[in-house]
Amino acid sequence: MTGSYARRYAHLVTMPTTVPAYGNEAAERLAPMADVTASDAALRRFLHGLPGVDAVGLQARAATLGTRSIKTTAKAYAIDLAISMIDLTTLEGADTPGKVRALCAKGVHPDPTDQTVPQVAAICVYPDMVATAKAALAGSGIHVASVATAFPAGRAALPVKLADTRDAVAAGADEIDMVIDRGAFLSGRYMSVFEEIKAVKEACRRADGTAAHLKVIFETGELQTYDNVRRVSWLAMLAGADFIKTSTGKVSVNATPPVTLLMLEAVRDFAAATGVQVGVKPAGGIRTTKDAIKYLVMVNETAGDAWMTPDWFRFGASSLLNDLLMQRQKLSTGRYSGPDYVTVD
Amino acid sequence: MNAFEYAPAPESRAVVDIAPSYGLFIDGEFVDAADGKAFKTLSPASEEVLSEVAQAGAEDVDRAVKAARRAFEKWSALPGAERAKYLFRIARIIQERSRELAVLESLDNGKPIRESRDFDLPTVAAHFFYYAGWADKLDHAGYGADPRPLGVAGQVIPWNFPLLMLAWKVAPALACGNTVVLKPAETTPLSALFFADVCRQAGLPQGVVNIVTGDGSTGAELVAHPGIDKVAFTGSTEVGKAIARTVAGTRKKLTLELGGKAANIVFEDAPIDQAVEGIVTGIFFNQGHVCCAGSRLLVQESIQDELLEALKRRMSTLRVGDPLDKNTDIGAINSAEQLARITALAEAGEAEGAERWAPSCELPDTGYWFAPTLFTGVTQAHRVAREEIFGPVLSVLTFRTPAEAVEKANNTPYGLSAGIWTEKGSRILWMADRLRAGVVWANTFNKFDPASPFGGYKESGFGREGGRHGLEAYLDV
Numbered sequence: 001m002t003g004s005y006a007r008r009y010a011h012l013v014t015m016p017t018t019v020p021a022y023g024n025e026a027a028e029r030l031a032p033m034a035d036v037t038a039s040d041a042a043l044r045r046f047l048h049g050l051p052g053v054d055a056v057g058l059q060a061r062a063a064t065l066g067t068r069s070i071k072t073t074a075k076a077y078a079i080d081l082a083i084s085m086i087d088l089t090t091l092e093g094a095d096t097p098g099k100v101r102a103l104c105a106k107g108v109h110p111d112p113t114d115q116t117v118p119q120v121a122a123i124c125v126y127p128d129m130v131a132t133a134k135a136a137l138a139g140s141g142i143h144v145a146s147v148a149t150a151f152p153a154g155r156a157a158l159p160v161k162l163a164d165t166r167d168a169v170a171a172g173a174d175e176i177d178m179v180i181d182r183g184a185f186l187s188g189r190y191m192s193v194f195e196e197i198k199a200v201k202e203a204c205r206r207a208d209g210t211a212a213h214l215k216v217i218f219e220t221g222e223l224q225t226y227d228n229v230r231r232v233s234w235l236a237m238l239a240g241a242d243f244i245k246t247s248t249g250k251v252s253v254n255a256t257p258p259v260t261l262l263m264l265e266a267v268r269d270f271a272a273a274t275g276v277q278v279g280v281k282p283a284g285g286i287r288t289t290k291d292a293i294k295y296l297v298m299v300n301e302t303a304g305d306a307w308m309t310p311d312w313f314r315f316g317a318s319s320l321l322n323d324l325l326m327q328r329q330k331l332s333t334g335r336y337s338g339p340d341y342v343t344v345d
Numbered sequence: 346m347n348a349f350e351y352a353p354a355p356e357s358r359a360v361v362d363i364a365p366s367y368g369l370f371i372d373g374e375f376v377d378a379a380d381g382k383a384f385k386t387l388s389p390a391s392e393e394v395l396s397e398v399a400q401a402g403a404e405d406v407d408r409a410v411k412a413a414r415r416a417f418e419k420w421s422a423l424p425g426a427e428r429a430k431y432l433f434r435i436a437r438i439i440q441e442r443s444r445e446l447a448v449l450e451s452l453d454n455g456k457p458i459r460e461s462r463d464f465d466l467p468t469v470a471a472h473f474f475y476y477a478g479w480a481d482k483l484d485h486a487g488y489g490a491d492p493r494p495l496g497v498a499g500q501v502i503p504w505n506f507p508l509l510m511l512a513w514k515v516a517p518a519l520a521c522g523n524t525v526v527l528k529p530a531e532t533t534p535l536s537a538l539f540f541a542d543v544c545r546q547a548g549l550p551q552g553v554v555n556i557v558t559g560d561g562s563t564g565a566e567l568v569a570h571p572g573i574d575k576v577a578f579t580g581s582t583e584v585g586k587a588i589a590r591t592v593a594g595t596r597k598k599l600t601l602e603l604g605g606k607a608a609n610i611v612f613e614d615a616p617i618d619q620a621v622e623g624i625v626t627g628i629f630f631n632q633g634h635v636c637c638a639g640s641r642l643l644v645q646e647s648i649q650d651e652l653l654e655a656l657k658r659r660m661s662t663l664r665v666g667d668p669l670d671k672n673t674d675i676g677a678i679n680s681a682e683q684l685a686r687i688t689a690l691a692e693a694g695e696a697e698g699a700e701r702w703a704p705s706c707e708l709p710d711t712g713y714w715f716a717p718t719l720f721t722g723v724t725q726a727h728r729v730a731r732e733e734i735f736g737p738v739l740s741v742l743t744f745r746t747p748a749e750a751v752e753k754a755n756n757t758p759y760g761l762s763a764g765i766w767t768e769k770g771s772r773i774l775w776m777a778d779r780l781r782a783g784v785v786w787a788n789t790f791n792k793f794d795p796a797s798p799f800g801g802y803k804e805s806g807f808g809r810e811g812g813r814h815g816l817e818a819y820l821d822v
Binding site for chain 2: 051052053054056057058060061067068069070071072073074075077078081265296300301305308
């Protein structure tokens with residue numbers, strides 16, 4: 001798929017290996033694609049020229065992958081990997097410094113009784129909690145991720161969104177989870193969405209030349225069709241997304257296996273076409289170990305080994321962690337504990 | 346980097362209790378063959394002997410046909426609603442025992458448990474439910490008022506879907522008021538014998554279903570027996586022709602479901618990821634032991650490279666091995682004989698100049714195995730494009746225009762099925778009108794439903810199974 005693009009651009013790009021989307025080399029790799037984002041019309045033609053998605057077939061494939069049976073050593077491996085991929089999240093109006101510090105403590109030592117449990121990948125908070133989280137996580141290596149750009153609706157003027165982003169980065173955020181303007185996308189103003197992502201990516205830059213990693217949230221539950229998900233994935237990757245993310249967790253339909261599978265196909269194809277690796281983050285609604293393992297199976301059999309690390313795949317989740325911990329205890333002790341043997345957030 | 350290796354996840358064999366030997370199921374009883382002959386049935390994955398099964402001779406076939414004849418009078422006189430009760434009961438028992446039957450089927454046939462559990466058994470039960478529903482509605486099937494059954498049906502089924510093919514044959518026959526003598530394939534007799542037990546459990550009257558196990562000679566005896574009124578056969582075109590010759594000039598009615606060499610046609614505007622899945626399902630489902638398998642991939646030349654690249658990548662993730670492991674995608678080849686046939690045809694493909702490719706995969710040391718294989722550079726003149734291989738071997742051909750796709754797809758003595766992959770609805774309809782194949786799938790492949798008729802054109806046979814059309818084969822119309 002999209003190999004026609006790969007072929008068309010192959011002579012322009014020499015690709016010894018893929019490079020990460022957040023590095024300086026990514027821009028060079030994407031330069032040959034500049035013609036497809038040169039105008040609104042060109043971008044539209046490109047996105048509408050991507051292969052269609054057959055909904056029934058996509059759902060059937062996701063369901064079949066969901067029947068994989070992951071047992072014993074494989075299960076233990078998957079549980080620890082899943083824990084290390086969690087963006088442990090609190091995005092509530094009622095968030096306080098105390099709540100955020102508690103979550104950070106949990107992220108560092110998910111199971112206080114077992115020091116062999118890996119720590120989570122990041123703590124995800126609103127911009128005003130970034131400084132608190134950063135202080136609480138000092139020295140742990142855990143990233144602070146901040147939502148930005150008028151999360152979750154994204155209904156604000158661009159300068160406001162950029163200020164929101166810069167604030168979070170200035171407060172120490174390592175990762176920015178932005179939302180796209182779904183209204184612009186659904187009304188066909190692809191270039192406007194593209195430019196906005198580029199502007200936010202620019203706002204992620206720090207004074208020292210480094211940059212916070214940018215995750216782009218599509219809110220796939222609002223985009224609805226699989227064709228839209230494939231198009232928006234390519235649009236965001238062309239605009240410089242480091243990660244593509246399904247959902248805010250704030251609408252009724254969040255991450256689903258078929259949507260995530262489709263996004264994994266998109267990053268796989270994008271890497272094949274451009275040599276740039278982009279990560280994937282399903283978020284919202286993933287609550288059980290069983291679900292998390294199904295997602296890992298999808299990553300393993302779609303994008304492959306290169307994505308099986310916290311650098312390239314994340315779970316946006318909160319309650320998932322406790323279920324993973326209970327299953328981990330079950331594997332090591334042979335019996336189920338209970339909700340009182342894992343910590344409340 | 347630590348790869349995510351799936352640990353073995355074997356389904357337990359403990360749910361199925363296989364007896365050391367089985368007799369023939371005649372007139373509601375298990376009996377030994379008159380001459381005491383028996384043969385062994387193996388697990389193709391391990392070559393372990395599973396059980397010993399009676400080899401029915403002429404005398405046994407005669408007893409079975411006579412038992413079916415005796416039972417016919419009462420069975421056909423039952424009101425349809427009464428026959429339906431038995432069929433509904435059989436369907437429910439199959440559902441209740443589906444785990445046991447799925448494990449048994451995977452043991453005896455070699456197919457992955459994922460398929461026997463998620464495809465074969467649910468479809469078997471659905472078929473009995475569907476025809477149970479027809480039993481009291483035959484007046485409304487379009488064959489006139491009160492259509493009559495034919496009598497005793499002699500049914501010979503293949504080894505690729507042992508229990509499902511039994512369901513396709515037995516369910517409509519019983520619903521219409523016929524009684525049956527069924528001969529399962531020599532290499533996969535066990536699930537039919539377990540079905541005999543299901544019939545007893547359902548309280549089905551004696552003699553309505555009789556099961557005679559044996560090799561081709563048993564089938565020949567059954568087909569030639571003067572006491573049967575109907576012959577239904579699923580299997581190879583070669584045997585089908587022999588049966589047609591045997592039955593010619595008699596009063597027996599005949600339906601044949603034979604081989605195929607289906608074209609799976611992928612246009613440049615296809616949903617590529619799903620087309621790749623459809624190609625894989627089309628040819629590697631059930632190790633390619635599927636008469637309607639999409640064994641010829643016709644791909645539009647403009648997307649050949651990218652499609653093949655995606656297909657090879659996908660094939661590299663296929664898991665070949667222990668059929669009872671829940672993560673196995675491709676199980677064992679059903680018999681040494683079939684393995685030899687696939688091997689010979691694949692070698693012929695290479696010798697004729699087609700390019701052979703298979704992902705690197707470790708095959709078990711014992712049992713019969715064949716890696717999923719792709720031939721590119723195949724033309725209409727190659728044997729691998731013309732002959733049914735009945736194994737996990739895909740031949741890739743190209744086309745330039747829709748008209749050429751139709752011409753190539755139809756250029757085969759077979760005509761069982763075809764697949765079309767395109768996002769353009771009007772082209773699907775245009776193609777479907779022109780493809781000479783009994784089943785045409787659009788943007789999917791190998792999908793079955795009891796309500797949908799199935800059957801072939803040309804050397805793929807005649808008569809339909811499934812749906813309202815499937816009743817015709819068992820009614821005197």
